[in-house]
Amino acid sequence: MFSIKASLKYGWEKFKTNKEIAILTTLLVFAVSSLGNMDSRSIFWTLAVVIFSIIIRIGYTKIFLKISDGENTKFVEIFQEYKIFWRYLGVSILCGLAVLGGLILLIIPGIIWAVRFSFAGLIVVDTNIGPIVAMKESYAITKGKFWKLLGFFVVLGLINILGVLVLIVGLLVSVPVSIFAWIYVYRELSKTKAGLLETSSPQTI
Numbered sequence: 228m229f230s231i232k233a234s235l236k237y238g239w240e241k242f243k244t245n246k247e248i249a250i251l252t253t254l255l256v257f258a259v260s261s262l263g264n265m266d267s268r269s270i271f272w273t274l275a276v277v278i279f280s281i282i283i284r285i286g287y288t289k290i291f292l293k294i295s296d297g298e299n300t301k302f303v304e305i306f307q308e309y310k311i312f313w314r315y316l317g318v319s320i321l322c323g324l325a326v327l328g329g330l331i332l333l334i335i336p337g338i339i340w341a342v343r344f345s346f347a348g349l350i351v352v353d354t355n356i357g358p359i360v361a362m363k364e365s366y367a368i369t370k371g372k373f374w375k376l377l378g379f380f381v382v383l384g385l386i387n388i389l390g391v392l393v394l395i396v397g398l399l400v401s402v403p404v405s406i407f408a409w410i411y412v413y414r415e416l417s418k419t420k421a422g423l424l425e426t427s428s429p430q431t432i
Contacts, residue, residue: 229412234409235382241294248301249294253398256284291406311355346416
């Protein structure tokens with residue numbers, strides 16, 4: 228079982244030793260997210276921003292994964308993970324629909340599924356597998372750990388609220404720390420894999 232305290236300590240230590248690329252990539256993610264407000268009346272502009280935002284999000288996650296694994300990485304790599312765009316989009320849509328469906332039903336199922344599928348997108352970026360297998364893997368590695376994970380995500384939420392309160396600039400610290408902590412928990416949970424990744428080949432959607 229992972230430790231929330233250990234995950235936050237890990238996130239902070241990783242941020243301190245990689246703060247330049249962590250802050251720069253986080254700034255880019257924020258900047259791209261704000262582009263949608265420039266001309267919200269244009270469908271084509273909005274669509275282009277959404278596509279670019281997803282590509283940046285994939286690259287952002289990949290960079291943090293590589294740092295967590297002790298690999299060298301460069302800022303430019305945030306633009307280079309577009310090949311798994313469709314898989315990442317697929318898992319994002321499927322997880323979103325699952326959570327939305329659960330919220331519409333009784334709210335509680337939506338919260339449960341949000342936690343159980345919370346690593347699906349990360350798994351796609353990390354392993355390049357298809358969305359369905361990634362969702363199954365996320366569901367499997369989180370089995371029996373719902374309450375601990377819920378507490379973990381609540382803590383991350385509070386940390387990022389604090390980041391907003393610190394003149395918003397605090398988010399440049401709280402967000403990277405949260406991402407590193409999230410990856411730490413993922414790696415800890417993956418030590419007891421369900422075996423799906425080993426027996427499944429990459430999928431397309």
